[in-house]
Amino acid sequence: MLPVKATHALTFTIFQDNSIVSWCLLSQKVVKVKAWVARLGYDDFMSKLLDGKVAVVTGAGRGIGQATAELYAKHGAKIVIADIDDGPAGETLELVKAAGSDGVVVAGNICKREDCDNIIKAGMDLGGGSIDILANIAGITRDAVIHKMTEDEWDFVINVNLKGTYNMIQASVPAMRDAGKNEGSEAKSRSIINVSSTSGVKGNAGQINYASAKAGINGMTRTVAKEWARFNVRCNSIAPGFIETRLTSGPSDDPKLGVPDQQMQMIQMLYSQTGLQRPEGMGKPIDIANLALFFGSDLSSYVSGQVLVAAGAMIDTY
Numbered sequence: 001m002l003p004v005k006a007t008h009a010l011t012f013t014i015f016q017d018n019s020i021v022s023w024c025l026l027s028q029k030v031v032k033v034k035a036w037v038a039r040l041g042y043d044d045f046m047s048k049l050l051d052g053k054v055a056v057v058t059g060a061g062r063g064i065g066q067a068t069a070e071l072y073a074k075h076g077a078k079i080v081i082a083d084i085d086d087g088p089a090g091e092t093l094e095l096v097k098a099a100g101s102d103g104v105v106v107a108g109n110i111c112k113r114e115d116c117d118n119i120i121k122a123g124m125d126l127g128g129g130s131i132d133i134l135a136n137i138a139g140i141t142r143d144a145v146i147h148k149m150t151e152d153e154w155d156f157v158i159n160v161n162l163k164g165t166y167n168m169i170q171a172s173v174p175a176m177r178d179a180g181k182n183e184g185s186e187a188k189s190r191s192i193i194n195v196s197s198t199s200g201v202k203g204n205a206g207q208i209n210y211a212s213a214k215a216g217i218n219g220m221t222r223t224v225a226k227e228w229a230r231f232n233v234r235c236n237s238i239a240p241g242f243i244e245t246r247l248t249s250g251p252s253d254d255p256k257l258g259v260p261d262q263q264m265q266m267i268q269m270l271y272s273q274t275g276l277q278r279p280e281g282m283g284k285p286i287d288i289a290n291l292a293l294f295f296g297s298d299l300s301s302y303v304s305g306q307v308l309v310a311a312g313a314m315i316d317t318y
């Protein structure tokens with residue numbers, strides 16, 4: 001056996017079988033050393049992004065909200081599944097459980113402040129007095145060009161999208177702002193994610209109510225980001241382009257949703273020119289849920305007050 005006078009690893013490579021091979025300098029001779037190491041895999045790291053966190057997700061019964069709740073659960077968060085429709089919300093709870101986590105369903109209308117307080121209270125109960133993530137995803141459309149829009153259509157869309165988001169953030173004051181304030185310099189990293197739209201960034205013919213509400217959400221996002229930064233609460237918006245959900249496909253239970261045929265043809269033309277290649281069509285809920293995960297996790301620990309557009313490569317359209 002060589003007496004070891006000095007050891008320097010000159011180079012090393014880790015192989016698929018977790019073996020590590022290094023060329024070392026032992027007693028002035030270069031020798032090959034092989035050993036096995038325990039590696040923390042990428043998947044292990046990525047699966048623990050929200051471990052121990054509590055997230056409140058509105059609009060969690062369908063589409064983007066449901067995909068976000070499920071993804072958060074896969075990453076270890078407990079979820080308050082909030083939706084005006086408790087049937088679909090119950091289905092989301094099954095997905096959350098199948099993903100290995102748990103949560104509660106709270107049926108509520110985000111236009112009603114009292115319902116928002118109940119939703120947040122359920123989160124505080126799960127989280128021991130505070131919550132970590134508030135994902136404001138519930139939203140609705142009632143499309144019409146301005147000269148045909150009724151006051152009811154205007155009020156409804158502004159109420160659900162803009163006031164509903166405001167209601168939820170204001171209801172979250174004790175669970176997020178005050179919790180951070182009480183924790184002082186040790187304040188946990190907390191995150192609010194609002195859902196805007198490309199309509200709110202670039203405008204969209206036929207959506208004066210929706211575009212105004214979604215643009216308002218972006219202003220709200222930047223304001224909350226500034227007001228609550230010192231309590232370590234971040235606030236960001238995601239502005240999706242067209243995503244395949246009930247909102248864009250038009251359901252049997254709400255004939256006022258969906259995109260008119262003429263507009264759909266225009267969208268498809270735009271997509272064929274600048275959309276990311278998708279054999280099945282437009283974006284999917286998971287495309288947006290992935291961003292909600294980024295903003296909800298500490299991967300975005302130094303990002304606040306941003307509006308992130310997620311519309312494939314349609315960057316020339318706004």
Ligand SMILES: NC(=O)c1ccc[n+]([C@@H]2O[C@H](COP(=O)([O-])OP(=O)(O)OC[C@H]3O[C@@H](n4cnc5c(N)ncnc54)[C@H](O)[C@@H]3O)[C@@H](O)[C@H]2O)c1
Pocket residue numbers: 058059060061062063064065082083084085088108109110111137138139140160164195196197198239240241242243244245246247248
């Ligand atoms: N799908 C798209 O192309 C698209 C594009 C840009 C923005 N968005 C936004 O994404 C968000 C999610 O929409 P989606 O496409 O998943 O639609 P969706 O209809 O599939 O899901 C929306 C959910 O919100 C719930 N909801 C509606 N009004 C509510 C209220 N008052 N209180 C509580 N819950 C309520 C609904 O019951 C539904 O389960 C919305 O804010 C929407 O404006 C969607």
